[in-house]
Amino acid sequence: MTAKSPKKPYGIFTTFLLHLHPPMVDKSAIKFTRTFGLGGINALLFIILAITGILLRFSYLPAPEHAYESILNLQNQTFLGGLLRNLHHWSAKLMVVTAFLHLLRVFFTQSIYFERKKNWYYGLLLFAIVLAFNFTGYLLPWDQLSFWAVTVVSNMPSYIPFIGDGLSNFLRGGPEVDGHTLLNFYNLHTSILPLLFVVMMSLHFYLVRKAKGVTVQNPEEREMVKVNPNLVIREALVALALFLGLLIFSMIFAAPLLDYANPLLSPNPIKAPWYFAGMQELLIHIHPTLAILIVPLSLIGFLLWIPNQKINTQNIGKWFYNERGKSLLLYSSLLSAFFTFAIVLVNEYFLTEMLLSGPPLILGLVPFLLYIALTLGIIFFLQMKFKIDKIELFNALFSIIFCSYLILSIISIYFRGINMELIF
Numbered sequence: 551m552t553a554k555s556p557k558k559p560y561g562i563f564t565t566f567l568l569h570l571h572p573p574m575v576d577k578s579a580i581k582f583t584r585t586f587g588l589g590g591i592n593a594l595l596f597i598i599l600a601i602t603g604i605l606l607r608f609s610y611l612p613a614p615e616h617a618y619e620s621i622l623n624l625q626n627q628t629f630l631g632g633l634l635r636n637l638h639h640w641s642a643k644l645m646v647v648t649a650f651l652h653l654l655r656v657f658f659t660q661s662i663y664f665e666r667k668k669n670w671y672y673g674l675l676l677f678a679i680v681l682a683f684n685f686t687g688y689l690l691p692w693d694q695l696s697f698w699a700v701t702v703v704s705n706m707p708s709y710i711p712f713i714g715d716g717l718s719n720f721l722r723g724g725p726e727v728d729g730h731t732l733l734n735f736y737n738l739h740t741s742i743l744p745l746l747f748v749v750m751m752s753l754h755f756y757l758v759r760k761a762k763g764v765t766v767q768n769p770e771e772r773e774m775v776k777v778n779p780n781l782v783i784r785e786a787l788v789a790l791a792l793f794l795g796l797l798i799f800s801m802i803f804a805a806p807l808l809d810y811a812n813p814l815l816s817p818n819p820i821k822a823p824w825y826f827a828g829m830q831e832l833l834i835h836i837h838p839t840l841a842i843l844i845v846p847l848s849l850i851g852f853l854l855w856i857p858n859q860k861i862n863t864q865n866i867g868k869w870f871y872n873e874r875g876k877s878l879l880l881y882s883s884l885l886s887a888f889f890t891f892a893i894v895l896v897n898e899y900f901l902t903e904m905l906l907s908g909p910p911l912i913l914g915l916v917p918f919l920l921y922i923a924l925t926l927g928i929i930f931f932l933q934m935k936f937k938i939d940k941i942e943l944f945n946a947l948f949s950i951i952f953c954s955y956l957i958l959s960i961i962s963i964y965f966r967g968i969n970m971e972l973i974f
């Protein structure tokens with residue numbers, strides 16, 4: 551019997567690393583264009599937000615009489631206080647974008663089917679938590695911007711029949727935005743949401759490991775390389791670039807802070823936070839029950855339903871599904887952007903005046919039906935031109951909906967003036 555040579559024990563760094571990664575990874579899985587590092591970027595942004603958030607708690611006071619002043623003190627009288635707030639503010643905004651880009655990445659590389667289906671659902675939940683973090687954080691500075699934006703958004707659920715008012719009151723902790731809302735949002739923001747996020751993120755990571763890493767094309771031709779240094783170096787570079795970029799951006803651009811919140815003086819227009827801007831624009835055009843209940847629920851149902859489809863495993867990991875995927879995406883995105891813009895204009899300048907004398911239900915239904923008809927038109931066109939299959943149909947629908955929301959958001963943010971009138 552030959553004695554085995556004793557294995558060298560792992561150092562602390564390697565042990566930590568092996569909790570995150572397997573010792574070996576597929577060479578094609580660590581190519582930058584496979585994931586664009588977006589999952590890791592989200593994780594790092596959360597770490598930055600948690601650290602800066604914990605530091606912010608040392609000076610922040612969650613009460614209407616003190617919150618705004620504590621932010622002013624932080625910015626003007628605390629060493630590096632302004633930078634700390636800017637870092638938290640810009641990282642939070644960036645995380646909405648990077649989480650969504652990561653969602654697009656997994657969606658358009660077909661990484662949501664079979665063993666990854668559950669992780670798509672966890673991801674959707676993580677995205678909802680990111681939005682909840684941003685929304686609850688938005689109120690905390692207690693200035694005119696945050697107070698009125700939260701007032702607008704917290705009123706939105708009240709359009710839901712029967713339970714709407716109750717829901718809005720529950721969200722605010724009362725009939726209007728006040729000290730109860732601030733305290734509730736603060737507690738959600740700094741304890742419940744971080745806890746939820748950490749649990750969900752750990753499950754998310756576990757499922758990535760369980761699925762043997764991210765999707766790769768032709769997994770049978772795997773060429774394995776050591777995770778350290780091959781992947782670790784790339785991750786360190788992306789992390790360094792992200793942190794430096796954020797630091798420099800936060801040194802140059804200050805987080806906005808308007809006057810102390812005044813519940814008696816509403817600005818005009820009052821705009822929702824940018825990630826809800828599309829929803830605010832939608833409310834101008836279609837019936838509120840459609841805009842606040844039916845459209846979002848159908849969208850969520852659609853996102854939950856897609857990964858249940860059967861898909862050719864050869865296409866898993868392939869960007870945009872197949873060779874013509876990019877053209878399909880381009881057609882559906884451009885057509886949808888054009889039609890959404892056109893419907894907004896037609897509704898604003900013709901339909902509203904024409905239908906104003908009729909029942910409000912008709913006024914709120916016609917633009918919606920017009921949109922559905924044009925979407926079906928785009929799908930019919932794609933079917934004629936490309937003879938698309940089921941997955942291509944989903945990809946096209948996804949890009950149509952996404953581009954419409956983008957256009958609605960742009961219009962709401964940049965082209966709505968006093969009384970939310972359209973301006974150019």
Ligand code: HEM
Nearest residue numbers: 599600603604606607610642683684687688690691740744
């Ligand atoms: C453990 C985690 C976190 C803690 C303890 C924390 C704590 C805080 C505190 C005390 C404030 C008030 C100070 C201020 O407004 O500048 C704040 C603001 C804010 N937080 Fe967080 N936060 C955390 C994570 C996050 C995350 C993950 C996000 C977004 C994804 C986020 C988004 C925001 C936003 C948008 C604001 C308003 C920033 C501003 O304009 O001043 N926070 N947070």
Ligand code: HEM
Nearest residue numbers: 585588589590592593649653656661670673674677764765
């Ligand atoms: C916001 C916090 C999130 C974090 C920290 C996170 C982290 C990660 C990481 C590190 C990976 C593996 C590497 C990579 O793909 O870049 C991953 C994969 C994955 N994520 Fe996320 N993610 C988040 C949000 C989301 C969202 C919003 C979705 C979609 C709704 C999602 C769905 C997925 C799926 C399906 C995979 C498996 C992809 C594959 O196997 O190729 N994640 N995530």
